[in-house]
Amino acid sequence: MNKLLMRDIRGSLGRFTAIVLIIMLGVLLFVGVKATGPALNHSMQSEVVKHHLSDVQVFSDKGFTRKDIKAVERVQGAKAESIKFKYVIGGKTRDAIALYGLKDPARQNQVILKSGRLPQKNNEILLDKQAQIKDGYRIGDQFTFAKSANLKVNRYKIVGFADSPLYIDDSTRGSANVGSGQVQYFAYIKDQAINLPVATAINISFAKLQHQDVFSGKYQGTIKAKVKLLQKQLDKRKNERRNEIVAKPLNQLNRAQEKLNQAKQKIVQAKAQLKKQSGGKVTTTSELDKQEQQLAETQVNLKRQRKKVEKIKVPSYTWQTREDLPGFTGYGDSSDRIAAIANVFPVFFFLLAALITFTTITRMVEEARGQIGTLKALGFSRSAIAYEYTMYAFLAGILGVIVGSFLGNQLLPRFVVSMYTKYVIGQPVIEYDWASIAIAVVLAMIATVGAALLVVIKETKAVPAELLRPKSPKKAKKILLENISFIWKRLNFNQKISYRNLFRFKLRGLMTILGIAGGTALILTGFGIANSISATGDLQFNQIIKYDAVVQAKKANQLESVRQTIARGKNYQQSLATHTETFKATKHGKTVDDINMDIPQNKHQFEKFVTLRDYQNQYPLHLQKQGVIISEKLATALKVRKGSTISIENEKQTKKEVKVIGVTQNYVGNFMYGSTSFYRKTMKKEPTMQTLMVQLHQTSKKNQQKLSKQWIEANADILGVSFVRDQAAAVTSMSKQLGPVVLIFILLSGVLSFIVLYNLNNINISERLRELSTIKVLGFFDSEVTMYIARESIILALIGILAGFGLGNILTSYVIKQAETSIVVFPLTIKPMGYVVATVLMVIFNLIVVYITHRRLRQVDMVEALKSNE
Incomplete structure (x- = not known):
């Protein structure tokens, strides 16, 4: 039977090869795409673990001391490291730079040196690798910071270029509140070279979380819980930290007040002495009056300074997890998207391959009726006969599975990871996806061995005499086309035979x-x-969003000043003041966070900036006073529709029930839109118009960087500038x-x-x-x-x-x-x-x-x- 098996394989090598190739392709794509998402995650995970990327970063406007480090480390498993960090202006084009103080040795967020060395002197700098690629900086060049950077020295010698685990996406470096509003590079100088009295940030890591998949829901849930515990610890320190900050100036003011009081006392005594000497006739002198006036002015100044010190608020903290780092979420979404596609496309692909294989094996065994009949006539058992054909099918199937699994698990993920050139990834980490391989083996065996067994069992039930005769051909039947005589009679003989065979x-x-x-x-x-x-980006940023930039003022009363600054430019077209606020919404036990609510100052003009259109019937939607219009994805997530009521809660934990008056077509982000009257009625306060939606005539990337820098430099009231083009670029x-x-x-x-x-x-x-x-x-x-x-x-x-x-x-x-x-x-x-x-x-x-x-x-x-x- 083995000899016969080998002879059958040689005799039908084309068919055998075709079965192997079909199974191989099915398994290759099924296993390969299934392994690609995890391979991307594992490769990035390996890189961030290698360079000790912190789990949490916290920034403070008042800085941190050793007491803050101790407070943070009270959270179980937390290891903290303070650093000096600030956004500054620097470089040839005077761009925003994220400047870090380099500690030796750094335990967290270790730089990935690409060339050169680390700074050893206070006038040396380690620069972002992108500065070398984009602006042509070289080792040995000078890098200059603006005076506003407030550094001990402004000129630095470039001694190396690096990547950083904090910036895994080379296409973005995040946003800043200086320069154009977009960070161009990061840079490292010696910690002591940054002219700051205390650290401004704390890096926090948890040893038990370092090897958890950073993109998994388990990791993200754990980190959220850890951040809440960390916030509690630092919240306890707020008043204490404020008192530490005000203690020194208050002591200085108190000492100054004591000296002032002493000076006042001396003047009083001097006046009394003069009066005594003059027999009560002389009451003052011009010199003493002058001194007394100066002391009064000093007193006013001290009071002013004391009020200023007393107005110093408790520290405010900005929290950042890995999810908030530039490019991190995009990378995770990309791998998740591939994993989601892997649940559908390769499965369909493999099922098609299995179906064709099943048909091929079935036909192969049916063709061998004569051989099966001969073997049966010679006395071979049904199991012996089945052995040959099932082994034929098994060898073809298992060979396809082995080759497909190996190529799919190693070649395909490796190729995809190598194409992620804009991300900071080291060597690809590829693990065998044994679960997918097991599924592939089962499906392949069903399609090959299963098909062979099914037909062999059926065929071997017949007697040898029946098997040795070929099957009777199917009887020809009259087809429907033959009844349409004006068509049928115009067909030649070959065409008639072909159509009959199709139906036969x-x-x-x-x-x-x-x-x-x-x-x-x-x-x-x-x-x-x-x-x-x-198409998502094109529809969202060309048809739905019709403004080009969003500019935010530091305070609401500064918005008109900001508008005037922007309106001076030639590119300016028009703008609309809006109130923006972040909410979360809940319905049917589902909660959606980070929903942007926009309340336009003029609801009629709003239609020129944002298209509101029913996502099903495409009719226009309009803002009204009795409810909100929500985006399509938000409605789907909460399982609501027009007329439903949802619960919303802002960052101040103010909860309200609001009616959904429409569901608008939207492709990126979760939004709620309401009128000023709705906001006033629901939230019991006036909306704060602090943001401008701006339409411009030209918004090329080069142009927008130039505009942003001009606006921020011209008006200190601007808090931040963001361009729609950047969001569109992220989707692209x-x-x-x-x-x-x-x-x-x-x-x-x-x-x-x-x-x-x-x-x-x-x-x-x-x-x-x-x-x-x-x-x-x-x-x-x-x-x-x-x-x-x-x-x-x-x-x-x-x-x-x-x-x-x-x-x-x-x-x-x-x-x-x-x-x-x-x-x-x-x-x-x-x-x-x-x-x-x-x-x-x-x-x-x-x-x-x-x-x-x-x-x-x-x-x-x-x-x-x-x-x-x-």
Whole structure:
């Protein structure tokens, strides 16, 4: 039986190879894409652990002392390290720089040295690697800071370039309250070179969390709980820290007051002495009056200074977890999106491969009826006969699984990780996804061994005499087209035969249609994923959001001054004052955090800045006094619709019940919109107009950096500037990151489609060899014999392609739904190019298969094929 098995494999090497390739491709994509999301996470996790990225950072406007460090470390497992940090202006283009004081040795957030060395002197600087790439800085160059940086020296010698685990995304360095509002680089100088009396930030890490998956829900939940405990500890220190700050100036003022009182007493005594000496006639002198006046002015000044000191508030803290670092959330969303896609696309891909394999194995065993009958007649048992065919199927299946698992688990994730060039990632960390491999083994064995067993058991029930005779051909039946005489009579003989065969072999035709439709759908889905994700940014930032920048004033009464500053520029078009506030909303036990509420000063003008349109029926929505309009994703998350009531809570923990008067189309972020009358009525206070939505004529990246810098330098009342273009760039970046994965989908789908077509065509020829030999004997030319088969293939291909278009839209819609995040909606979008490429590939594959068929049919041994077993 083993010899027979080897002979069968050699005799049908093309079919055996096709089965191996189909299983291999299915497993490769299934296992590979399943492993890619975890590989991205593990690779980043390895990098941040290696360089001891802190779990939490806290910044204070009043600085930190050793007592604050001790307070933080009272939280179980917390290890704290204080650093000096500030945003400053520097460099050739006078940009915002995130400047850190370098401690030796640094226990947390260790820099990743790319060239040169660390600073050793107070006039040396370690610079962001992007400064070398973008602005051409070199080791040995001078880097100058503005005087406003308030450093001990302003000129530094560049001694090295580095990456930092705090900035994993090379395309962004975060925002700042100086310069253009966008950080261009980070830099490190010696800690003592920063002219600050105390540290301004604390890095905090937890040893037990360092090896937890930073992107997992478990890690994020634990960190939120830890931050609350840390906040409690530092809140206890607020008043104490304020007293420490005011103690020194108050002591100085008290000493000054004592000296002033003594001076006053001396003047009083001097006046009394003069009066006594003059017999009560002289009451004062011009000199003493002058001194007394000076003391009065000093007293007023001391009172002013005392009031100023007494107005010093308790420290305010800014908390930052890994999730808040520039690029960190984007990276996590990207890996999560790939993981979500892996739950759908590769599964469909693998099921298609398994279906075709099942059909191939089934047909293979059915073709071997004669051999099964011979073995049975010779006395071989049913289990011995089953052994040969199940082993054939097993070898093909297991070989495909082994090769596919290895290539999928190692090659595909490694390739994708290598394409994430804008992220700071070290060596890829790839772990075998044994769960996915186990699923792949089970499915592959069902498709191969299962199919073989199913047919062998069925066939071996028959007696040898029945098995040794070929199956009776199906009876020809009159087809529907024959009843339409004006069409039927215009068809030639070959065309009539082809149409009859299509209806005669319905199962074979259905399998071909499914194969082609599946391949077309997979290719179309690859394009659809890319198109849908890129369409998100275009729709959100060109059709929904119609303003170009958001400018925030430090105080509401400064907004008009800010507006006047911005309006002086040539790029200015118009602006709208709004109240912005962050809320969380709850309904049906679901809570959504970080919802932006916008309350425009003029609700009629608001329509020029934001498009409010019903997400289902597309009719315009308008702000009213009795409720809020919410974004689509928020409505979906809370399971609410127009007319529902939701509970909202702001950062001051003020809770209100509000009515939803509309659900607006929105693709990025969670928003609520309300009128000033709604806010006044609901919150029992006036909205604070502190933000401007600004429309500009030109907003190129270079232009916006220049504008932002001009505005901030011209008006100290501006708290911050953000541009919509930057948000759009982040969404575009998201689609680019998925580009390599989508390309792999398209390529492998194309290869699978070709192999499926080739395999189905082989089955078709093998089953109909006697029929084809018969028409060759009857005198048909080779080209006519080829067209006899090809005509059926072309018709089935056209039906399959059209069916694939519909299936592709359904599959794309399902995949992008799975890939959505809590704040992003992907609209179903497949551009015409996707349909064109899918169609062209299928046509090319069919033409190649037709050519291969033509060559094979020319070499058919008609005498051998027409031999009778009777």
